[in-house]
Amino acid sequence: MHKSTLHNLKLYLALDSDGHYVISKEMKNASDAQWFCPSCSCPVKLRNNIPGEDAWFVHNPDEATKPLLANCGYLNTEIKRRVFILRLRTMIDELETLTATRxxxxxxxxxxxxxxxxxxxxxxxxxxxxxxxxxxxxxxxxxxxxxxxxxxxxxxxxxxxxxxxx
Structure with missing residues (x-):
């Protein structure tokens, strides 16, 4: 699993340690709080260090395991989206340029x-x-x-x- 995919995948919803849904923009950076991905239950970290942008959660690559991440709906969707974009770019690059018939x-x-x-x-x-x-x-x-x-x-x-x- 490529770590940049994990770092770039923004989650705005997570589960707290009691199993309740929490919204990222309502969370304060608490060092003792634990949050988990609602899809694969892997630990996630809160990111709110960019001024003017709402906070988000990211998978913690140090604590996530490959078998758990393999079943993550958010991650699988992101991977499929990237593959689709690469295929689409390849198809567009292979198209012939259109010229007006004169x-x-x-x-x-x-x-x-x-x-x-x-x-x-x-x-x-x-x-x-x-x-x-x-x-x-x-x-x-x-x-x-x-x-x-x-x-x-x-x-x-x-x-x-x-x-x-x-």
Whole structure:
């Protein structure tokens, strides 16, 4: 168990030696008082040495045993939270940075253009794909199976391509 985790885990509720719940900000630093974690029953110490901040309890690493700490709900939650944050940071670091698309290819007009997604030749942007996608498709053309038993016919008045069996 890493001791810094124990020192950084602030508890604001503890049990006194009679088994009653006590709130940290209401406690005065009494040297003979004993407090215990309400989850694992390990001894805790009162920390109130930071001006302007409420007092809190921390597990006492010198008096806590590993088997008792293994069942501490507060400590387990803190460990899971830290693991989650590390995983989240790793996932965020692995994300690609997003960039705005500025270069387009209109698959209808077969025109390359730059700027807003709006082809001036056909006066629409619905048939436009990013230049990067066009390059990827163009470079991977040889891997696509050809449609051998269909012939493409261009229907000019609807500006669409239809496939008719030959």
């Amino acid at each position: 270069y387009w290819f209109c698959v209808w007009c077969k025109a390359h253009y730059e700027g807003e997604k709006h082809c001036k030749a056909c006066n629409t942007g619905i048939y436009s794909i990013s230049h990067g996608d066009w390059c990827w498709n163009y470079n991977h053309k040889e891997n696509t199976p050809e449609i051998s038993d269909h012939t493409a016919i261009n229907i000019n008045h609807h500006h669409q391509t239809a496939c008719i069996p030959s």
